[in-house]
Amino acid sequence: MAQAETYDINALKVCPTPVLDACSERMVCVECGKKVRFFCYQCLRPVSDLEGKIPQIRLPFKLDVVKHEGEKDGKSTALHAKVMAPEDVEIIAYSENCLDDVDVERTALLFPGPDATNIADMDPASFDKVVVIDGTWRQAKGMLHHCQKLRQMRKVTVNPRRTKFWRYQNFDDSYMATIEAIYFLYRDSVSSGYNGEYDALMYFFKYFYDFIQSEYAARPEKSFHNKHQKGYIAYETALPSTSLRQTKSSVVPEANYDFDDLDLDLAFQAPLDDQQDEA
Numbered sequence: 001m002a003q004a005e006t007y008d009i010n011a012l013k014v015c016p017t018p019v020l021d022a023c024s025e026r027m028v029c030v031e032c033g034k035k036v037r038f039f040c041y042q043c044l045r046p047v048s049d050l051e052g053k054i055p056q057i058r059l060p061f062k063l064d065v066v067k068h069e070g071e072k073d074g075k076s077t078a079l080h081a082k083v084m085a086p087e088d089v090e091i092i093a094y095s096e097n098c099l100d101d102v103d104v105e106r107t108a109l110l111f112p113g114p115d116a117t118n119i120a121d122m123d124p125a126s127f128d129k130v131v132v133i134d135g136t137w138r139q140a141k142g143m144l145h146h147c148q149k150l151r152q153m154r155k156v157t158v159n160p161r162r163t164k165f166w167r168y169q170n171f172d173d174s175y176m177a178t179i180e181a182i183y184f185l186y187r188d189s190v191s192s193g194y195n196g197e198y199d200a201l202m203y204f205f206k207y208f209y210d211f212i213q214s215e216y217a218a219r220p221e222k223s224f225h226n227k228h229q230k231g232y233i234a235y236e237t238a239l240p241s242t243s244l245r246q247t248k249s250s251v252v253p254e255a256n257y258d259f260d261d262l263d264l265d266l267a268f269q270a271p272l273d274d275q276q277d278e279a
Contacts, residue, residue, distance in 0.1 A: 004160040004174035009209060013196035014055065016207040023049050038204065041073035044082045044091065055200040059088040059186060061128055064107075065178075066092050066099070066150075068135030068143060077165075077179035078134040080204045099131070099149040107131060109153040110185055111144065116155035119189045130156065130185060134178050137171065158184040164205075166212045166232075179205050 020038060027047040029040040039046045046054055063085075065078045073079065082089040092098050106128045110119075131153060133140040144150050161184060165177040176184070179201060186198040216222055216233045 002160055004162045004172075007161045007164075009164050009202075009206060012199040012202050012206055014199050014203050014206055016054070016203050017210060019050070019053050020204075020207050023047065039079075039083045041076075041079060044079060044086070046083060054203060055084065057085050057198065057200045059085050059198070060124070060189065061088075061130060063089045063182065063185075064092055064099075064102070064129060064131045065089065065134050065182075066094050066131055066143065068094050068133070068139040070139055071135045075167075076134055077177045077205055078132065078182065080179045081182050081201055084200045084203055094133075094135075094143055094147075096146055096148075099147065102129070102131070102149055104149055104152040107153050108156045109133075109150055110157070110181060111140075111155045112157045113155060116157040119156045119158055119185055120191070122156060122189070124189070127154075132178065132182055132185075137175070156185070158188045164209055166209065177205065 023038060026035040026037045027049060028034070029036055029043055029045070030048060031043040031045065032040060034040060034042065036047060038050065063081060065081065067076065067078065079091065082091050106126075108122070108127045108130045110130050110132045131150070133143055133150070135143065158181060160174045161176060161180070162173045163176040163180060165180070183198060183201040186201065187194055190197070213234060217235045220235060
C-alpha cells in the first residue's frame with residue numbers, strides 16, 4: 001500500500017468562516033421545525049439565513065451514502081455532501097435490501113483493499129454511481145458482509161492521505177473521515193487540471209477544522225490524547241477564534257461547543273475505549 005500523503009487543507013478554494021460565523025444562532029428548519037445550526041440533519045438543507053450564501057455544486061457522477069443506523073447524525077461528516085451537492089447525493093438508511101434497485105454493473109463501491117481499483121484508473125464511461133458506506137469501520141465491514149449488493153459491486157479507492165479529522169481514532173492517520181474520502185473520490189477522478197471544482201464538499205469540514213485549530217491554539221493549556229497525530233494543532237499559524245467562540249464561551253466557558261450535537265471537540269481527552277472510528 002502506498003504511503004499516505006499529507007494534504008494542505010488550507011489550499012481548498014472555500015472560505016466558510018465569515019459566512020458561518022455570521023450565522024451565530026440556531027434557526028428553525030422550515031421543513032421540520034427543528035432548531036438547528038447551519039443545516040438540518042434530518043432534512044439536509046441549510047437554514048434560511050444561509051440559503052444562497054453557501055456554495056452548491058454538481059458532481060460528475062451520482063453518490064449514494066448508505067448510512068448505518070448506529071452512526072449518529074451529529075458525527076456523520078458524510079451528510080455534508082448532501083447539503084453541498086443536493087441534486088447528486090442521496091442518503092440511504094442501511095438495510096440488507098436497501099440497494100435492491102441499484103444496478104451493480106454500473107455502480108462502484110468506495111472501499112479500500114487489494115481488490116480495489118484507484119478511481120483515477122477507472123473509465124468514466126464504465127459507471128454512473130458510487131456508493132459510500134457511512135459508519136465506523138466495524139459497522140462498514142458488517143454491512144459489506146450482510147449486503148449482497150455491496151459485495152457484488154466493483155471496489156474503487158483513492159490515493160491515501162493523512163486525515164485532518166479532529167477526533168482520535170483507533171487506526172492510523174490514513175483512515176480519513178467519510179467526507180474527506182468523498183472529496184478525494186471526486187478530486188482524484190479528475191485526470192488533469194483540477195481547479196477546485198469539488199472543494200465545496202469540504203466546506204463544513206474546513207470550518208470545523210479551523211474552529212478547533214483556533215480554539216486549541218488560543219488555549220494551549222488544554223490537554224489532549226497523546227496518541228493523536230503529532231503536530232495536529234498548528235499553534236504557530238492557527239488564527240484566533242472570533243465571534244463563534246465569543247458567543248458560546250459567554251454561555252458555557254471552557255466547555256465543548258455544541259453545534260446541534262455535532263461532536264466538535266478533539267476527543268483528544270477521551271479514554272481510548274470511548275473512541276469512534278470513522279469510515
